[in-house]
Amino acid sequence: xxxxxxxxxxxxxxxxxxxxxxxxxxxxxxxxxxxxxxxxxxxxxxxxxxxxxxxxxxxxxxxxxxxxxxxxxxxxxxxxxxxxxxxxxxxxxxxxxxxxxxxxxxxxxxxxxxxxxxxxxxxxxxxxxxxxxxxxxxxxxxxxxxxxxxxxxxxxxxxxxxxxxxxxxxxxxxxxxxxxxxxxxxxxxxxxxxxxxxxxxxxxxxxxxxxxxxxxxxxxxxxxxxxxxxxxxxxxxxxxxxxxxxxxxxxxxxxxxxxxxxxxxxxxxxxxxxxxxxxxxxxxxxxxxxxxxxxxxxxxxxxxxxxxxxxxxxxxxxxx
Numbered sequence: 071x072x073x074x075x076x077x078x079x080x081x082x083x084x085x086x087x088x089x090x091x092x093x094x095x096x097x098x099x100x101x102x103x104x105x106x107x108x109x110x111x112x113x114x115x116x117x118x119x120x121x122x123x124x125x126x127x128x129x130x131x132x133x134x135x136x137x138x139x140x141x142x143x144x145x146x147x148x149x150x151x152x153x154x155x156x157x158x159x160x161x162x163x164x165x166x167x168x169x170x171x172x173x174x175x176x177x178x179x180x181x182x183x184x185x186x187x188x189x190x191x192x193x194x195x196x197x198x199x200x201x202x203x204x205x206x207x208x209x210x211x212x213x214x215x216x217x218x219x220x221x222x223x224x225x226x227x228x229x230x231x232x233x234x235x236x237x238x239x240x241x242x243x244x245x246x247x248x249x250x251x252x253x254x255x256x257x258x259x260x261x262x263x264x265x266x267x268x269x270x271x272x273x274x275x276x277x278x279x280x281x282x283x284x285x286x287x288x289x290x291x292x293x294x295x296x297x298x299x300x301x302x303x304x305x306x307x308x309x310x311x312x313x314x315x316x317x318x319x320x321x322x323x324x325x326x327x328x329x330x331x332x333x334x335x336x337x338x339x340x341x342x343x344x345x346x347x348x349x350x351x352x353x354x355x356x357x358x359x360x361x362x363x364x365x366x367x368x369x370x371x372x373x374x375x376x377x378x379x380x381x382x383x384x385x386x387x388x389x390x
Contacts, residue, residue: 073097073166074166079153084334085327085328088335090126091127093129093131096132096133097135098135099137106387112136116133137384145181148187149311175379178371178372179372179376180368181368181369182367182368183253188311192311192355195308195351196354199308208264211244216278219275226275226279231271253369267281269282312355316358319365320365
């Protein structure tokens with residue numbers, strides 16, 4: 071395998087490993103010329119020493135991304151790919167000149183787009199583990215508002231934008247409600263976001279009511295308490311990615327090991343009260359919304375540079 075870079079990631083990188091932690095290795099590779107020409111490059115290649123039982127400290131999980139796949143993941147804001155971009159020297163096992171070129175241009179890979187994977191992940195964790203009562207009340211209030219609009223004579227097929235003045239005034243002070251402008255690449259549309267679920271203003275009132283009714287129903291019936299170690303690990307993961315996102319948006323950097331590693335280990339072990347963990351996640355979400363507005367990172371990554379870089383490297387591999 072023609073390696074671009076290889077490193078140790080996971081809990082050893084984050085500083086949250088224990089005596090029983092397994093080892094996670096990730097890397098990036100340049101495909102063979104034959105695979106490039108025949109268009110059969112594998113996005114990733116995985117190996118594991120243990121595929122049948124729970125991993126132990128002796129097990130090693132390895133994954134290598136193709137260059138194109140890795141740069142796509144970074145541009146999309148994948149948290150694992152971003153970890154790799156900011157790995158500390160102690161966990162770096164191999165680096166090539168191609169990797170050094172990537173590091174020299176990493177500002178072209180970063181952005182503050184609200185659709186970045188790590189931001190969506192933190193929002194999903196807040197929706198799952200955040201303070202449930204306020205989300206239940208907010209989603210129910212949104213449903214009631216749209217039902218009232220229809221009852222008072224508003225055509226259900228009218229677009230949301232025709233009632234924007236009304237619902238923005240009613241909902242602007244509600245927790246878990248925002249009105250972001252989200253780009254799909256071709257154009258930017260204003261959205262109504264309720265408890266992490268976004269609906270564009272171009273959707274009909276009927277569509278919005280159906281979507282937010284499903285959100286309200288989900289919150290009414292969810293059991294919010296973590297049940298086992300997997301749930302606490304999930305919560306700790308959300309907090310870690312959230313603090314990394316805030317640091318990245320503020321500074322353009324992610325520090326490893328994590329400065330809050332001791333607290334993250336307590337979270338993983340279930341040694342923190344759930345009410346506290348829930349509050350931390352909620353606070354992270356509010357901080358992310360604020361920091362995103364003032365971040366100096368570009369709104370979108372430079373995907374043209376990415377395409378040019380991959381093209382250059384692949385042409386070199388096939389001898390062109």
